[in-house]
Amino acid sequence: MFKILRRWIDRYFSDEEAVLLLVLLTAGLAIVLTLGSVLAPMIASVIIAFLMQGMVLRLDQWRVPHWLSVIITFLVLIAGVAAIMLVLLPIIWQQSTRFFAEVPRMVREWQDLMLLLPERYPNLISEAQVEQMMSVTSTELGYLGQHIVSFSVSNLPVLATVLVYFVLVPILVFFFLKDSQRIVAWFSGFLPERRPLMSKIWQEMNQQIANYVRGKAIEIVIVGVVSYAVFMFMGLNYSALLAIGVGLSVLIPYIGAAVATIPVAMVGFFQWGWGSEFVYLLVFYGLIQALDGNVLVPLLFSEAVNLHPVAIILAVLVFGGLWGFWGVFFAIPLATLVKAILYAWPIGIKEAHSHDPENVGQSEA
Structure with a gap:
């Protein structure tokens, strides 16, 4: 048992950079949970x-x-x-x-x-x-x-x-x-001068998080404005309030669209009943959701988030429970960060250090 534990520790924590990365991640999580x-x-x-x-x-x-x-x-x-x-x-x-x-x-x-x-x-x-x-x-x-x-x-x-x-x-x-x-x-300046693993993860995640945050903000605005225009054109009550809810619903993949449908359908039903206006409302709302998922998202997010839907929903539940609104907002980039760390650790340590000029020179010598 001790040999297995020792091999596991040597595999994942034999490098000082890996230990430092673990300390930084633990400290960041503790700060968010206690001082959020x-x-x-x-x-x-x-x-x-x-x-x-x-x-x-x-x-x-x-x-x-x-x-x-x-x-x-x-x-x-x-x-x-x-x-x-x-x-x-x-x-x-x-x-x-x-x-x-x-x-x-x-x-x-x-x-x-x-x-x-x-x-x-x-x-x-x-x-x-x-x-x-x-x-x-x-x-x-x-x-x-x-x-x-x-x-x-x-x-x-x-x-x-x-x-x-x-x-x-x-x-x-x-x-x-x-x-x-x-x-x-x-x-x-507080980090080691040679940090190939952390530099690799930082460059990848900096680009992905920036792309996600800006793209998600633009998506919220576009979906909200289009929804407001459609609701106003149809004469739906509380158009601005419902449009804001629809816009914010894109923060939570899969779940948000389903939840936002309830108030839209409820207001439309109590306003028009089972009339043709209610049917048109559901059709237009379905088109907005379809265009958002199949046209707008691929255009805005240049780097696809290669995560399984189950992983995305799990990330929303976990990070939303830990960090509230911001956890929901950053659920996908945080899940991507976890995936990148799991992939780079320990494989990324060997690859990063194999491409490190100093290590290459030592190996050649």
């Missing part, structure tokens, strides 16, 4: 800087001075945030208020429809089962309403923190954009 809420502004700033870094690089390629590229990109970011705060949030608040005000009416209509089931299908469902189902649903809705009220009241102090974030995050984003190379060089 405290470091939320920093994490959000890094993500936003990732999103805007492409614009800075493009302006630099056009021979624009770096300081001017940073200022232009920062002004674009501020303009986008101002548009969201002044235009989008009031619409969302208004439609959310109307939606929750009409929930009791929707529940009553749903109850009336449920009471018709025993008359039409007496062999499948009884009136007692329907009444029990409605009782349970009414109780759960009551608990949900109390939870929403208690949550909103207990989290009033969070509003002050959010206001602080609106000041702190843009400042951090500006400095991340301005001094990104200096910050990376400063962190690299």
Whole structure:
């Protein structure tokens, strides 16, 4: 038993770089789990800087001075945030208020429809089962309403923190954009000079994460805007609110599209019933999801994420449970990181060191 354990340790941890990589991964996971809420502004700033870094690089390629590229990109970011705060949030608040005000009416209509089931299908469902189902649903809705009220009241102090974030995050984003190379060089100074394995993983994951974050942000905007245009054209109630939900649903592969279908279908059904408008709504919504998965995603993500659907869903569940929203957002790149590490460890250690000039010279000598 000890020999097997010793061989396993020698295989995976015989190289000092592998041990250092394990320590860094463990420390990063511990920091996220223990200080994730405290470091939320920093994490959000890094993500936003990732999103805007492409614009800075493009302006630099056009021979624009770096300081001017940073200022232009920062002004674009501020303009986008101002548009969201002044235009989008009031619409969302208004439609959310109307939606929750009409929930009791929707529940009553749903109850009336449920009471018709025993008359039409007496062999499948009884009136007692329907009444029990409605009782349970009414109780759960009551608990949900109390939870929403208690949550909103207990989290009033969070509003002050959010206001602080609106000041702190843009400042951090500006400095991340301005001094990104200096910050990376400063962190690299604490690592060994010869780090072929970590350099290989870093280069691969830096490109994939940047591509994923920017592509996912563009996908959210495009899907949300197209959904809003379709819902507005059809005259669907709460178009902006539902479109935002559909846009954000692309964060969770497979599951998000299924979950977003429920409110869209529910609002359409209570607005039009089993009419042709409801059928057209489902057809258009299905086309949006099909075009997103088969056209938009291949165009946006230049590097395909070669992960099995089961692995993607497992990553969403695991990282979402550990890290909440950001875990869901980064589930796929984190799963890709785990896959890259598992592949590179220990095979990558041998390959990386075999291509290391110093090791090659020693082997030749």
